[in-house]
Amino acid sequence: MTTLPTPVTRRVNRVVGQVDLGPTAMSARSTLAIAPGDDARTDPFLLMGEELVTQPGFDWHPHRGLETVTLVLDGTLEHGDSLGNAGVLGPGDVQWMTAGRGIIHREVAARAEHARVIQLWVNLPSHLKFVPTGYQDLRAGRQAVHTKPGVLVQVISGETGTVRGPAVNRWPILGAVITLDPRTEYRQVIDGADRAFAYVIAGRLSIAGRTVPAGHTAWSDPVSGQAEPTTLTLATGDGDERSTVLLFAGRPIGEPVVASGPFVMNTRAEIAQAYRDFHSGKLGSIPRHTRLPAGS
Secondary structure: OOOOOOEEOOOOOOEEEEEHHHHHHHHOEEEEOOOOOOOOHOEEEEEEEEEEEEEOOEEEEEEEEEEEEEEEEEOOOEEEEOOOEEEEEEEOEEEEEEOOOOOOEEEEEEOOOOOEEEEEEEEHHHHHHHOOOEEEEEEEHOEEEEEEEEEEEEEEEEOOEEEEOOOOOOOOEEEEEEOOOOEEEEEEEOOOOOEEEEEEEEOEEEHHHEEEOOOEEEEEEOOOOOOOOEEEEEOOOOOOOOOOEEEEEEOOOOOOHHHHHOOOEOOOHHHHHHOOOOOOOOOOOOOOOEEEEEEE
8 A cells, every 4th residue: 555755844944024015106005925036945936025005006017027916905996908908806806917918007095995905926937928917806706715614715726625816816825815713723734846935914823833823924935845735824823803814825937037016027127118019009008998887
């Protein structure tokens, strides 16, 4: 009888607090959970921010060379893009957008209200920088769900347990929102070659034995020489409130990252070309009808 090897238990390499940027020109409050510029330690993830969007929001701007993942925590977020797509995201909804070769889009609080959102930027390798542009609205009630006693795992991308998330993405990524009741433990399976992070949205968790409060991110680097699955242990202590964590994992790309504003490429020449393409209209134009009717 063949005995399967026991998965290696992951450790947390570092815990990082969010950086509060305060009010900005685009949002009432902006924080960085993953700050840009430390690419070797966050690869394949580029940055992640939590925003309280009111007015004017993030008006028309371009992207190239990456994918964005937007999760609405509260309120409603209206979006539109140069492909003519438009819609509204509500609490629990996720949008996965592949900027690829280039797109222009906007994100504003629907009907001049507000939206509390998390947005993650995921890098693409050089051979995928110019893939066709696309986006997916992954509605809260239609996401894959994996449950265990005291644990709810809403799977956005990749596989957890026996379910697969609905996102179709270019670089293999595991993404999930995990909610745990008090006095509960859950072990998330992660490929040993992947880098993982867990951002605590609410509550307090023990992650691989490290206490991580809300607003902090625990990082678990790839396990050296480990190509098989590993496990990351999440646990809650005594208390009355549930804890919620956003967990993502992906294999590092290991390529040079050159970022400028909304573009993420591999060389400065490619960045210069992205700006030329944007200003010459090659990334598309702003459609006339991208706002939804007032009663939507």
